Amino acid sequence: MQTLLTLAWRNLWRKKRRTFITLSSVMFATILAIVLMSMISGMQEQMVDSIVRNTTGYLQIQDVLYHDEPSMDHALEYGDEVKDAVAAFEEEISYTVPRIQGFSLAAKDMGTRGVMVNGIDPKKEDRMNNLSSNITSGQMFDSGDEYAVIAEGLASLLEVEVGDSLVLLGQGFQGMTAVGTYKIGGIIRFFMPEKNNTMVYLPLEQAQYYFAAPDRLTNLIIMTEDEDLVPRLAKNLESQLDPEWYAVKTWEELMPDKLAAFEAREAQVAVFAWVLYIVVGFGIFGTIMTMMFERLREFGILLSIGLKRVKLAAICMIETLAISFLGVLAGVTAGFLIVLRLHFNPVRLADELGEIMIDMGIEPILSFSIAPEIFIYQGMVIFFIALIVGLYPVTRVLRMDMVHSA
Amino acid sequence: MKTVIKTNGLSKTYTNTAVPVEALKDISLEFKEGEFTAIVGPSGSGKTTFLNVIGGLDKPTKGNVIIDDVDIASMKESQMFDFRLKHIGFVFQAYNLIPVLTATENVSFIMLLQKRPKEEMNKRAKEMLEQVGLSDKLDVRPNKLSGGQQQRVAVARALASRPDFVLADEPTANLDTESAFNLLDIMARLNKEENITLIFSTHDQRVIDRARRVITLVDGAVDKDEAFDRD
Numbered sequence: 001m002q003t004l005l006t007l008a009w010r011n012l013w014r015k016k017r018r019t020f021i022t023l024s025s026v027m028f029a030t031i032l033a034i035v036l037m038s039m040i041s042g043m044q045e046q047m048v049d050s051i052v053r054n055t056t057g058y059l060q061i062q063d064v065l066y067h068d069e070p071s072m073d074h075a076l077e078y079g080d081e082v083k084d085a086v087a088a089f090e091e092e093i094s095y096t097v098p099r100i101q102g103f104s105l106a107a108k109d110m111g112t113r114g115v116m117v118n119g120i121d122p123k124k125e126d127r128m129n130n131l132s133s134n135i136t137s138g139q140m141f142d143s144g145d146e147y148a149v150i151a152e153g154l155a156s157l158l159e160v161e162v163g164d165s166l167v168l169l170g171q172g173f174q175g176m177t178a179v180g181t182y183k184i185g186g187i188i189r190f191f192m193p194e195k196n197n198t199m200v201y202l203p204l205e206q207a208q209y210y211f212a213a214p215d216r217l218t219n220l221i222i223m224t225e226d227e228d229l230v231p232r233l234a235k236n237l238e239s240q241l242d243p244e245w246y247a248v249k250t251w252e253e254l255m256p257d258k259l260a261a262f263e264a265r266e267a268q269v270a271v272f273a274w275v276l277y278i279v280v281g282f283g284i285f286g287t288i289m290t291m292m293f294e295r296l297r298e299f300g301i302l303l304s305i306g307l308k309r310v311k312l313a314a315i316c317m318i319e320t321l322a323i324s325f326l327g328v329l330a331g332v333t334a335g336f337l338i339v340l341r342l343h344f345n346p347v348r349l350a351d352e353l354g355e356i357m358i359d360m361g362i363e364p365i366l367s368f369s370i371a372p373e374i375f376i377y378q379g380m381v382i383f384f385i386a387l388i389v390g391l392y393p394v395t396r397v398l399r400m401d402m403v404h405s406a
Numbered sequence: 407m408k409t410v411i412k413t414n415g416l417s418k419t420y421t422n423t424a425v426p427v428e429a430l431k432d433i434s435l436e437f438k439e440g441e442f443t444a445i446v447g448p449s450g451s452g453k454t455t456f457l458n459v460i461g462g463l464d465k466p467t468k469g470n471v472i473i474d475d476v477d478i479a480s481m482k483e484s485q486m487f488d489f490r491l492k493h494i495g496f497v498f499q500a501y502n503l504i505p506v507l508t509a510t511e512n513v514s515f516i517m518l519l520q521k522r523p524k525e526e527m528n529k530r531a532k533e534m535l536e537q538v539g540l541s542d543k544l545d546v547r548p549n550k551l552s553g554g555q556q557q558r559v560a561v562a563r564a565l566a567s568r569p570d571f572v573l574a575d576e577p578t579a580n581l582d583t584e585s586a587f588n589l590l591d592i593m594a595r596l597n598k599e600e601n602i603t604l605i606f607s608t609h610d611q612r613v614i615d616r617a618r619r620v621i622t623l624v625d626g627a628v629d630k631d632e633a634f635d636r637d
Contacts, residue, residue, distance in 0.1 A: 003518055010506035301502040304463055305563075306491035306519050308484070 004311060008318035018294070022287045023327045026386050029280035030331020031338065033378040035368075036276065038339045040269050042369035044262065048227070048251075050362040053129040056254045057097060057221030058230045061085075061237065064247045066218060067254070072102045072173050075216040076246060082220060085240035092233050097124045097221035100207050104170030104178060106150075106200060108158045115154060115200045117168060119207020128223060131188070131201075138162035138186030141203050147185030153196035155187050162187060168200065172212035180210045191358040277385060285389045288320070292393045299397055313394040320390025328383045332375050342368040407438040410571050410603045411460055416469035418455055418626075429455040430466070431627040437571065437605060442597050444617035445607045452626040453607035454575055460605075461494050461573045462486045474570065491519055495564030495602075497574035501556040503548040509535055509559045510544045516567045534562035538592050554585025558592060565596055571603035578610045590616050 012019050052058055063076040076082065078098065086096055100119035105112055122140050125131040132140035141147055148166060160166060164184050172178035182202065190196040208214050224233060230250055237248045252259045302312055347366040349357060354364035418430040429452045437443060445453045458464040460471050462478050470477040478489060495516075496502075503512045513531040522530075535541055538558035548556050557577060564572045574593075578586035594616055597604050606613055614620055622630040 007504070007506060014506050298505070301498070302504065304461075304490075304498075305496055305502070306487065306516055308487050 004315050004318060008315045008322065011315070012319055012322060015294075018291055019323065022284075022291060022323050023330070025284050025287045026324055026327025026382065027331040027334065029283060029385075030328050030379060030382045031335045033273075033276060033280065033382055034332065034335030034375060035338055035342075037269075037273065037378055038335075038342075038368045038370070038374050039366065040272075041371060041374055042343070042367035044265065045369050045371075046365075046367040047362055048262070051255065051258055052251050056251045057128065057223055058227065058251055059222035059224075059234055059237070060249050060254060061220040061222065061241070062218070062247050062249060064243065064245055067247060067249060070218070072171060072178075072211050072213060072218070073175075075100060075173060075211070075213050075218050076220070078215055078217045078220065081241060082246070085237055086220075086222070088240055089233060089236055092224055092229055092236075094223045094225050095124060095127055097121065097128050097223065098204060098217045099219050099221065100204065100211060100213065100216065101218045102170060102172075102178070102211055104168045104200075106154070106158065107167045107169065108160050108164065111158045113154060113157055114198065115150075115168070116198045117170065117200045117202060117207060117210065119202050119204045119211070121204050122201075128221070134188045134190065135186050136189045138184070140186055140188075141201075143203055143205070145185065145203055146182070146206055148182035149186035149188050149201040150184055151196045151199040152187050152189040153193065154198060154200070155184070157197060160184055166200070168210065170211075172210070173216060174212075176212035178211050180206075182206075277381060280382065281385045281389060284386050285392065288389050288392055292396055296400070299400060303397075303400070309398050313397045316393040316397055317390065320387065320393070324383050324386035324390060327386065328379045331382065332379045335378075336370075336375055339368045339370055339374075342366070343370045407440065409436050410439050410441075410473065411435075411437040411605075412472040413460065414470050414472070416456075416459060416466050416471065418452075418459055418464070419467045429626050430459065431625070432469070433626075433628055434469075435621065435628065435631070437603055439570075439603055440597065440601045441603050441605075441619055442594065442617055443603075443605045443619040443621060444614050445605065445621050445623060446609055446614055447623035447629070448609065451623040453609075453623055455626075456623065457573045457575050457605065457607050461496060462490045491516065492567075493570045495567065495569035495572035497557070497560050497564045497572060497577045499576040499579045501548070501553070501560045501580075503556055503559055503563070505548050508545045508547055509540060509551070509562075512548070512559055513562045513566050516563060520567060522567075530566050531562075534566045535559070537596065538562045539588075552585070554581050554588060557581060557585070557589055561589065561593060561596070565600060565602060568600070569602070571605060574604065574606045576608055576610070577606065578608065578613055583612070586610070586612055 061076065061082055063074040066074040066076070086093060098121055102117055104115055104117045106115040121143060122132060135149070136152055138149070140149055150160070150166065155161060158166070162184055165181050166184055168178070168180050168182065170178040188199070188201070190199065202210065208216060222233070222237070224230065234248045234250050241248065299312060303309060346368065349364040349366060357364040413433055413435050416430055416433040417428070420427045420429055433456065445456060447453055455464065459466050462481070466479050470479045473493060476489070478486060481489060504515060507515060510528070510531045513534050514527040517527040517530065532541070532544065535544055538561055540555060540558055543551060543555065548559070551559065578589060581589060590613060593604060596602060606617065608614065618634055620632050620634065621628060
């Protein structure tokens, strides 16, 4: 075995340029795979994160009927049962965000618009999506304040500004009429037009009073640091809550259309990845085949002086293993450094693509993921491809005609 | 003298060509221990094919090759590898040393495959390199040696494991006159000292003039088989 290792190792360094070319092909294939998959994963993560933070959160506790019929009559009672269930998993839960939401009419002078009234805890919203950073004039309220913050588009449609009053009219809990006049304390801007033209924010207690639903929420958002915990956390919370009254919904259940879009995208990525792997495989195959033809005579010599085919095949395999391993190692290292730089210094997208992302409520940057599994998986796939391709010299050796080769 | 190789009705036809080529036709010969034989003939006469067949590198279409009472023509490839390793030494026209090994390692290589003890291998390799006049090149790789020196290493490698016979395919074809004579002197001396049977294919007159037996092949058949007293 030591002889085979010695021969393989010395062969690798005998023709440094040949080894370098083969090693480079594996290395660049690995870099390409890592950078592309990191970009695709990064954008996916960015979209999920953006959707989760700006809309549903990872999990929501709701009244059991709210999901199918989202009316104020199905607001949940935010009592001890819910609070105890959340407290039972405080290690896995980073924080909770209470919301009470319902449609209403907003009127100012002769103008009336349909709006979404959101009762929120501003500090918790800031933690979730940094809501108050979007304020363009005035300021975000504190919990004890009694004024409203409305979206910039809506303010424009109603021709109101900070300091004006707004009348809200809607339906409250159990058929009560919701009505109130609120001073506008701040204007907030959203990228998504449907939010920018409809959102009205009130302090949570004010909104509960407006909807005649004290101590009630339409949804309690549960946030966690680790997305992978979500399915288990959902099951755990469900186990603590009476299923006759409460439901725990994941973001995937709350937005099935988005999930379907992600799944379709994942299928596209898988096809793209395989095309990439085939291209990469042929690239490596080209270099290994050239190397093989250069060495046919040398292999013939070794066979004719008595080296068994199996041992010669083992030498080829060791060389392939070594080149593939070193190539993948170099590729993963270089790929990691490139991705790391792009992760912390993301490319900002301008023009149409950037605008599309803004419209989707996503920051217009090209985000790169540094999830370890990308480097491990891509490294392993390229290593595996290189090994498969590396079987070519092995099979050639096993059936080569030594008389005509030597 | 003991018969080392015996061929009976040896024929070889290549069929993977547009027209089948009869490279060897019904060759029956015997080679005795310690012989120094030259297989001569024009290009395409079947010299290399004959060496390949008796060396077990190629199989005959008909006939058999008896070495050490065994018909190697009927052996499986894996058996043939072992047999070649133990019984036959090769010297090729293009030296065919392993480029990544030093002179000593090249000479030891066959003994290494034979799993000989390391001390014995090293001692024998040094001894053989001394015999071919390369005691100062023990740790030198082939690319630092001249053609003549490389061929001397190849001879040392072929003889080091003390095979029953050595097959040399045009060993002087790539050498200048001085190197060729030098190599032939060494081979003739080793043939006597080690009593190793040497069979050359050649059309180099310098080799033919040293051979004690000259077999002439024409169109794959034995045309002449002559013995000479060179002492």
